[in-house]
Amino acid sequence: MKRGGWGPAAIFLVVVISAGVGVRSFMNLPARLASRTADGVRQGISEVFINFLHVRPEVREGTKVVWGQTAAKNEIVVAEKRIEVEYDWEHVWLGSHKVIRLRQAYRIKAGFDLEKPFWVELGPGVGQATACLPFPEILAVSQEGSPTYRDEDGWWNKVTDQDRAGALAKLAQEAQRKAVQSGILREAEELTGSRLTDLARAKDIQLKLDYRQPVNSR
Secondary structure, X not given: OOOOOHHHHHHXXXXXXXHHHHHHHHHHHHHHHHHOOHHHHHHHHHHHHHHHHOEEOEEEEXXXXXXXXXXXXXXXXEEEEEEEEEEEEEEEEOOEEEEEEEEEXXXXXXXXXOOOOOEEEEOOOOOEEEEEEOOOEEEEEEXXXXXXXEEEOOOOOOOOHHHHHHHHHHHXXXXXXXXXXOOHHHHHHHHHHHHHXXXXXXXXXXXXXXXXXXXXXX
């Protein structure tokens, strides 16, 4: 009986598979190289920003502006959450207390004003870029449902409509303050950084993010 009949066939199969992998890598090489050229990085970065933030950033090579910023909308929301806000108001006059207690749910949204400058500086190395973004901001603080309201009159110190209107205005101010303290701006910044760098990495681009106040940037 002959033994080892599979040896030559196995070697031949390995050679064919290896050759196929090599040919595929060679065929993909032009696309990979193109993605790392200046034109490839410019186009790739543009697609990354349009995909996630719906804005094409200004692109710079050194001191040269290659193309300007364009956006299809005015703002983009990247994070949102629900918060509960309470506000208590009390007034005392000649020993008589009147009180207003309010509670309201709000939906807060954070993201970017796309009319502010977004730009990308190519380099310093091949396939590298730095994206300069404005800081995310609170875009909306919206009531959900009606507030829970309770008031108490004093014996001769009654709650007035003016008191109620003032308390509601203070509640809205407190909601704005709570929105900033909620951590949503940090969430929006981290989510944006993670998403942009992941999308860029998929295009073989090493992207660094730089959040800054846009002074003399356009």
